[in-house]
Amino acid sequence: MNLGQIISGAGHLALIGWAVFGGAFNSDPMPFEVTEVTAISSEDFAALMDGPRAPDAVANVETPEPPAEGEGAPDLSSNADAAPDSAQPEAAASSEPDTAPEAPDMVPPADTEVSDAPPVLDPPQEDAAALVPEISPRPQPRPAPRVAPEPVAQPDPDVKIDDVDQQEAAPDETSEPVQEDTEATAREEATTEIVTEAEENDVANAAPPRSVRPRTRPERPAVQEDTQPAARPQTDESSVNDALAEALGQSGDEGQGAPQGPPLTAGEKDALRVGVQTCWNVGSLSSEALRTTVVVAVSMSEDAKPVASSIRMLSASGGNEAAAKQAYEAARRAIIRCGAGGFDLPVEKYDHWRDIEMTFNPERMRIK
Amino acid sequence: MTYLSKTFILCAGLVLAACTNADRFGDSNTVDLNSSGGAGAMAGTAQDPASPVYFQQTIGDRVLFQVDQSNLTSEAQETLDGQAQWLLTNTDYKAVIEGHADEQGTREYNLALGARRANSVQEYLVSKGVAGNRLKVVSYGKERPIELCSNEACYAKNRRAVTVIAAIPSS
Amino acid sequence: MMRVLLSLVLACLVWAMPAFAQNGPLRIEITEGVIEPLPFAAPDFVSDNAAGAEMGRKIAEVVAADLAGTGLFREIQPDAFISRVTSFSSPVQYADWKAINAQALITGAVTVDSGGKLVVRFRLFDVFAGQELGDGLQLVGTQDGWRRIAHKVADQVYSRITGEAPYFDSRVVFVAESGPKDQRSKRLAIMDYDGANVSYLTDSASIVLAPRFSPDGKRVLYTSYESGFPRIYVMNVGSVQQRVLESQDGQMSFAPRFGPDGQAVVYSVSRGGNTDLYRMDIDSGASTRLTNAPSIETAPSFSPDGDQIVFESDRSGTPQLYIMPASGGEAQRISFGQGRYGTPVWSPRGDLIAFTKQSKGRFHIGVMRTDGSEERLLTASFLDEGPTWSPNGRVIMFTRETQGAQGSASLYSVDITGRNLRQVPTKTGASDPSWSPLQE
Numbered sequence: 001m002n003l004g005q006i007i008s009g010a011g012h013l014a015l016i017g018w019a020v021f022g023g024a025f026n027s028d029p030m031p032f033e034v035t036e037v038t039a040i041s042s043e044d045f046a047a048l049m050d051g052p053r054a055p056d057a058v059a060n061v062e063t064p065e066p067p068a069e070g071e072g073a074p075d076l077s078s079n080a081d082a083a084p085d086s087a088q089p090e091a092a093a094s095s096e097p098d099t100a101p102e103a104p105d106m107v108p109p110a111d112t113e114v115s116d117a118p119p120v121l122d123p124p125q126e127d128a129a130a131l132v133p134e135i136s137p138r139p140q141p142r143p144a145p146r147v148a149p150e151p152v153a154q155p156d157p158d159v160k161i162d163d164v165d166q167q168e169a170a171p172d173e174t175s176e177p178v179q180e181d182t183e184a185t186a187r188e189e190a191t192t193e194i195v196t197e198a199e200e201n202d203v204a205n206a207a208p209p210r211s212v213r214p215r216t217r218p219e220r221p222a223v224q225e226d227t228q229p230a231a232r233p234q235t236d237e238s239s240v241n242d243a244l245a246e247a248l249g250q251s252g253d254e255g256q257g258a259p260q261g262p263p264l265t266a267g268e269k270d271a272l273r274v275g276v277q278t279c280w281n282v283g284s285l286s287s288e289a290l291r292t293t294v295v296v297a298v299s300m301s302e303d304a305k306p307v308a309s310s311i312r313m314l315s316a317s318g319g320n321e322a323a324a325k326q327a328y329e330a331a332r333r334a335i336i337r338c339g340a341g342g343f344d345l346p347v348e349k350y351d352h353w354r355d356i357e358m359t360f361n362p363e364r365m366r367i368k
Numbered sequence: 369m370t371y372l373s374k375t376f377i378l379c380a381g382l383v384l385a386a387c388t389n390a391d392r393f394g395d396s397n398t399v400d401l402n403s404s405g406g407a408g409a410m411a412g413t414a415q416d417p418a419s420p421v422y423f424q425q426t427i428g429d430r431v432l433f434q435v436d437q438s439n440l441t442s443e444a445q446e447t448l449d450g451q452a453q454w455l456l457t458n459t460d461y462k463a464v465i466e467g468h469a470d471e472q473g474t475r476e477y478n479l480a481l482g483a484r485r486a487n488s489v490q491e492y493l494v495s496k497g498v499a500g501n502r503l504k505v506v507s508y509g510k511e512r513p514i515e516l517c518s519n520e521a522c523y524a525k526n527r528r529a530v531t532v533i534a535a536i537p538s539s
Numbered sequence: 540m541m542r543v544l545l546s547l548v549l550a551c552l553v554w555a556m557p558a559f560a561q562n563g564p565l566r567i568e569i570t571e572g573v574i575e576p577l578p579f580a581a582p583d584f585v586s587d588n589a590a591g592a593e594m595g596r597k598i599a600e601v602v603a604a605d606l607a608g609t610g611l612f613r614e615i616q617p618d619a620f621i622s623r624v625t626s627f628s629s630p631v632q633y634a635d636w637k638a639i640n641a642q643a644l645i646t647g648a649v650t651v652d653s654g655g656k657l658v659v660r661f662r663l664f665d666v667f668a669g670q671e672l673g674d675g676l677q678l679v680g681t682q683d684g685w686r687r688i689a690h691k692v693a694d695q696v697y698s699r700i701t702g703e704a705p706y707f708d709s710r711v712v713f714v715a716e717s718g719p720k721d722q723r724s725k726r727l728a729i730m731d732y733d734g735a736n737v738s739y740l741t742d743s744a745s746i747v748l749a750p751r752f753s754p755d756g757k758r759v760l761y762t763s764y765e766s767g768f769p770r771i772y773v774m775n776v777g778s779v780q781q782r783v784l785e786s787q788d789g790q791m792s793f794a795p796r797f798g799p800d801g802q803a804v805v806y807s808v809s810r811g812g813n814t815d816l817y818r819m820d821i822d823s824g825a826s827t828r829l830t831n832a833p834s835i836e837t838a839p840s841f842s843p844d845g846d847q848i849v850f851e852s853d854r855s856g857t858p859q860l861y862i863m864p865a866s867g868g869e870a871q872r873i874s875f876g877q878g879r880y881g882t883p884v885w886s887p888r889g890d891l892i893a894f895t896k897q898s899k900g901r902f903h904i905g906v907m908r909t910d911g912s913e914e915r916l917l918t919a920s921f922l923d924e925g926p927t928w929s930p931n932g933r934v935i936m937f938t939r940e941t942q943g944a945q946g947s948a949s950l951y952s953v954d955i956t957g958r959n960l961r962q963v964p965t966k967t968g969a970s971d972p973s974w975s976p977l978q979e
Contacts, residue, residue, distance in 0.1 A: 123757035147574035164673055194574070196957030198903050198916035263564060273567045280572030284611040286702035287955075288934075298566065308669060326702035329665060329672070335573070336667040340637075364570050374901035438812070441813055465769075472880035472938075474924045475971070476749060476894050477851060477858055479769065480814035480835040481806065482793060487812025489575045506768050507791060507809065518719045518921070 096266040114161055147194055147283070263352050264345075271344045276358060279338035282365045285330055292319030292327040293361045303351050314357065331360040420461065420533040421452050430530040431489060435472075435523075438484035440492060448489060451531055452496035462502040465489045466530045470511045470523035482507030482529075488530045502536075545865055559572050566622040570938065576613035577700065579606060581971045582616075582661065584623045584647035591972035594682075595649040598659060598689040601733075602645060605693035605707045608733065609934075610959025612700075627660060636666040643672070661692050663699055673699045686735060686979070694977075695797050704931035707732065710975040711927075711936065712750040712759050712776070715739065716948055716968030723968075726849040728759060729776065732929075734964040740779055749925070751874060754795045759802060760795040772797045773804055773821065785824035792817075794837045796866070798884045799845045805829070805865075807837040814851060818865075838882045841865065842909075849892055850907075851872070860894060862909065873911030882925050885909075886932040891955070893926035893935050904937050906955055917957040919945075926971070932976040936963065938970040 264272075280288060299310035311332050316324035336357065345353050409458050413419040414426060423429060429451070431444035438449065455463065467486030469478035486505035513521035551921055581603040584595030622635035627648035636644050644670075645663035663673040678697060680688045687708055694705030708721070715728040715737075715975045724743035727750055730736055740759070748769070750761035759774045769791045776783040784804070786792045795806040804819045814835045819826040830836045834854035841848055857874065858879045864868035874880040878898030885892055889909070896903045896916060902923040907914040922940040922951040929936070933955055939962075940948040948970040950963040963969075 017781075033575040064564055146576075194956050196915070197915045197921040197953075197960055198905070198957070200919075269565070269567055272565075273569055276567075277569050277571045278573065280569055281575055281577060282572045283574035284577040284701050308667075311668075324704050326700065327701070329668070332571075333665065333667050337642070340667075353565045357564045357566045359566070359568040359571050360572075362572065363570055365572050365574065442868075471922065473879075473897070474851075474858075476807065476838045476840070477835065477853075477881050479748075479791070479793050480837050481807060483809035483811045483814060484835070492810070504789065504811075508746075511723070511748070513721055518942035518944075518946060 016259075040269045060159060066236070067101060096260045136273075147191055261349060261351065264349055268346060268349075272353075272356075275338050275343045276334050280331065280334035280360065282330060282362050283363070285326055286323060288319050288323040289326040289330070290366045293317050293359060293363070294327045294331055295357055295359045296328060296331045296335065297355065297357050299344070299355050300343075300350075300353055302347065304339075304342040304347070304353075306335050306343075306346040308336055327360065331358065334360075417454075417517035419465075423451070423458075423507050423531075426453055427451055429532070430528045432524060433485055433527040433529070435470075435527070436481070438488045440488055440515050445492065449496065450490045452493050454495065455498045455502065455505065456496075460536055461533050462504075462536050463493075464492075464504045464506055464532045464534070466512075466524055467505065467507040467512050467534060468512060468528050468530070470526040471513065471518065472523065473510065473511055475511075479507050480509075481504055482509045485527075485529045489531065547643075549694045558736050576607075576611060576867075577638050578613045579603075579643040579645065579696075580615045580617075580620065580636060580639070580641035581606070581645040582620060584649045584661070585624060585627055589964070591649045591651060592683055596659065598647065598685060598692070599645075601689035601691040601698065602929065604645075605690060606696060608961070609697065610645075610954055611697075615639055623790070627662075633664075633666055633669050636664075640773055641666050643696070643700060645692070647678070647692065651682065652679075655681065655682065657685055657688060658687050659685075659692065663694075663696050671732065687868060690731070695736075703933050704930045705977060706929040706934065708978045709930050709979065710756070711963075711972050712752060712975070713950060713965075713972040714742070714747055714750065714970045716967070716970055717743070717782075720944065720946060725970075727759070727774070728859075728969075730965070732963075737966065738775070740774060742780075747793065747975075749973075751796050751973045752800055752975045754976060755803045756978065758797075759973070760797060760806075762793040762795065764830060769793045769882060771804075785826065786820065791905065794839065796840050797821075799843055803845070803865075805839040805841065805848055807839070807847040815847070818867075823854055828871075829863070840884045840892075842885050843887055844889065849885055851881045851883060860892070860911070868969070873907070873909070873912075876914055884926050884928060886928050887930060887934035891932070893928060895924040895926065895937075905955065906935070915957065917953050918951070918960060923951075927971070927972050927974045929974055936972045938972065938973055940970070 023340070294316045295314040297312050298306045298313050301307055313324070313328040313331075316327065319327065385522075413421045416422055417426075427450040428447045429448050431440065433439075433444075434441070454460065465486040467482030467484065467489075469481045469485075473481065483505065488506055490503050490505050492502060510526075513522070513526040514528075515525045569578075581599045583592070583599045586592045586595045602637050603614045607614045619639050620635075621638055622632040624646050629645060630838070631644060631646070635945050642665070644664040644666050645661060646664070647659060650658045652658050658677060658679050659799070660675060660677045662673045664670070665672050671697070675760070676692075676933070677687045679689055690707040692731050693707045697703065697707065698705045698794060705768050705811050709732045711732055712727065712731055712876075713730045715726045716723050718724045723749050726743045727740040729738055734830045741763070745763050745765040747764075748762040750759045752759055752895050757776055759776055761772055761774065762769050763772050764770075765772070770786055771784040771792045771970060772781050773784060783797075787810075791809040793807055793809075795804050797804055804821050805959050806817055807814050808817050813833055814837055815831060816829040816836045816839050817826050818829050829839075829848070830850075830852075832852070832854055833850055835858070836850055836852045836854075839848050839850040846865055847862050848865050849860060851860070852870070854861075858881050859872055860874040861870035864941045873892070874894070874895070877897075878896050881894050882895045883892050884894070886906075891906045893904065893908055896905050901921065902917045902920050903916040904916055904926050905916040906925050917935065917937075918937070920939055921942040922938075924938050924940075926935045926937045928934070929952075933951050935955060936950055936952045937949045938948050940946055947968045950965060950969045950972050951960060952963055953960045963972075
């Protein structure tokens with residue numbers, strides 16, 4: 001007993017120390033905000049002005065006319081003096097009042113405590129663009145402008161598109177979420193993968209899509225916080241942590257600053273993950289950025305909202321610096337947008353999620 | 369070959385100047401008989417075995433090919449035997465052999481395929497004794513179909529090599 | 540009970556310590572996201588006079604059209620705006636833009652300087668992060684070059700958000716078509732990538748085929764029947780001066796393409812019914828033969844480093860894709876799928892090859908890696924062919940022809956993911972596009 005307590009106590013001390021100090025070191029915000037400008041060079045400006053500029057779109061020109069460069073030539077001399085006024089950095093950011101603080105105040109209208117159930121609910125069981133089982137050529141998904149982890153059926157045309165499904169005001173079955181006066185929204189129609197014209201080809205002849213939805217991969221763990229079957233490493237980790245915490249008789253002890261009490265369960269972590277991924281849009285990322293995994297740190301306020309100014313990139317791997325920047329910015333947008341209404345995190349465990357490190361790994365999104 | 373008939377052909381050629389404005393022989397005596405509707409303008413000479421219209425209509429100026437093929441069917445060989453005979457008889461003429469393809473294929477591959485077909489015809493005519501320097505080949509690939517529909521009935525007619533006759537200028 | 544617990548703790552401790560040690564901040568890994576167009580707002584660029592305001596509106600429109608046209612962005616219609624941008628220098632009301640879910644905001648100002656030049660300034664904001672993305676930028680140009688300025692603004696926005704190299708400020712040379720199928724007239728034409736500013740480079744007297752830009756965008760190689768036989772010409776786009784490339788009597792030459800140095804040209808020559816690949820130094824006219832086989836070898840395309848050539852050959856019995864050294868030599872077949880492959884084009888990034896595939900009576904544009912793996916078909920129709928890459932290697936433009944007696948050709952573009960298939964607007968029929976490099 002003593003031995004166990006000593007060992008685990010030492011472990012905890014180390015852990016606490018690490019969390020306090022390591023965390024303190026980490027929270028030094030990385031100077032990331034403003035970046036090198038791809039300012040247009042003076043040559044670019046010169047070129048912009050004399051470069052080949054097609055003459056007006058004339059439809060029925062019977063004889064070829066020299067369209068471009070010849071005409072630009074006379075401009076050349078005057079372009080030289082254009083260089084000085086090129087690409088003034090505009091002292092842009094500095095000239096404006098500090099805008100950063102504005103972000104945290106943002107409380108978008110749909111501020112509902114969606115309590116236990118994370119935003120992504122059961123996918124529609126039918127009438128959705130079905131996933132393609134790898135073995136069989138059909139049923140095929142049909143193309144939709146949006147690709148998401150789970151297919152979403154075409155929304156009711158009257159319903160506003162939002163990132164999460166929301167019931168219109170009067171909630172009934174879903175007892176606890178107190179939905180105040182929210183406009184009914186639905187997630188935009190989505191398929192689970194990009195469907196090209198070539199792939200969509202046979203859809204017309206294929207069996208009606210209203211068939212049992214095949215699955216290409218194991219179902220995402222249900223959102224309840226019951227622990228998951230052992231398949232998931234986090235589960236083991238957290239249950240061990242639970243066991244340890246319990247063994248050490250420390251649960252319920254609200255310490256000051258150091259994470260105490262039971263850590264987040266796998267279900268709670270999943271809820272957070274799902275909460276972020278709903279807004280993680282990789283659709284506008286370059287293929288290079290899609291090869292880049294970024295680790296982003298964020299500090300949370302007690303109402304489970306991210307502190308925008310605390311968001312910073314800890315590390316990036318797989319792509320060059322520019323790609324890392326775009327990947328980071330997409331991650332930052334995800335955290336801020338989906339966190340605007342507060343993530344679904346248990347307030348009594350605030351010490352455990354005061355600081356979060358999120359690894360955004362787009363590997364699986366690349367092949368969609 | 370009379371002066372009159374040559375003049376007539378020259379005029380007909382001007383009337384018919386159609387698909388190509390090409391001056392492929394380095395002179396202006398080109399007659400392009402490829403245009404399928406053009407025969408009417410030549411009416412009256414189809415009975416004259418020495419006329420290009422006879423060559424076009426009675427002997428047959430074109431041979432057809434199987435999909436992707438450039439080898440000559442026995443039917444094509446028969447037609448070409450007639451063409452060779454005519455060319456051997458009427459030595460005042462030379463010919464451009466145009467190779468064509470149907471629209472099922474990429475532009476560039478079809479150009480090459482048309483060249484193969486035209487060449488098959490040229491080689492056959494040469495093997496029958498026609499002087500090689502009287503024959504030129506050109507490929508239009510899929511640029512000049514004669515039938516417009518998009519099915520095999522039309523494709524079969526578009527996969528062709530057409531022997532276009534022109535008078536050798538009297539120098 | 541205690542003992543059991545103790546031993547459990549002990550047993551787990553060694554294993555669990557690393558997990559424990561990580562327990563500072565909460566760590567999660569996000570591996571699933573969404574792929575959807577990023578909503579942006581591009582209010583009219585402001586100006587202090589009416590003429591400038593009209594220009595500001597048009598520029599904002601072109602910027603928005605460029606971005607939305609990629610399929611990666613979605614324009615938020617101006618009638619949804621809460622905030623009006625009335626001054627370029629006043630602070631952005633982030634809250635108003637967040638409320639309409641604008642994730643990116645582009646603001647700009649237009650003035651005409653004393654010399655009559657158009658001066659356009661713009662800024663790009665990440666609305667949810669509440670900060671500017673990159674610095675403000677000023678562009679100066681002639682007034683009738685406003686479209687190019689707008690494309691340059693859009694290029695900046697596109698690059699700053701996606702990380703891709705830009706491509707909007709580019710042009711396309713193509714064949715403008717008119718008339719029925721059996722007498723179609725074809726002219727060389729050039730336009731902005733988005734279909735604007737069309738001008739013609741040749742008249743319709745001769746059939747012209749498959750123009751190809753030089754790497755600097757200043758010259759175009761194409762095939763013309765001007766002589767009665769297909770021959771390769773090179774034209775200076777600026778002066779419209781053209782000349783025929785060296786060729787021997789009795790041979791046909793076609794399918795030309797520049798090498799990355801702008802000096803080497805690789806092309807097909809048909810002689811005696813056989814078509815092989817040749818390479819020519821465009822200035823000296825000296826040519827060398829690259830292939831020597833009884834089969835058809837055509838549609839060659841250099842790798843961006845100039846070391847290799849991908850081409851189409853039917854040496855196996857059907858047209859397939861092969862890669863060989865740029866100086867000739869042994870070729871490796873890279874296409875092995877069902878069907879016929881043609882017109883391979885190496886992407887400017889070097890990692891992919893776009894091609895035309897004919898299978899089961901339909902045509903596709905597809906991409907594969909340079910070793911032939913990861914083939915993916917992006918389109919399907921009665922007749923798609925002749926892909927060309929955007930300067931950044933992200934988009935493919937190609938010819939789509941409809942079937943039947945009334946069939947006609949038009950240009951389409953598609954993202955290399957297979958998304959965002961759309962027609963490129965042209966006033967006449969259009970085929971054989973070739974995308975220029977980004978203009979300088």
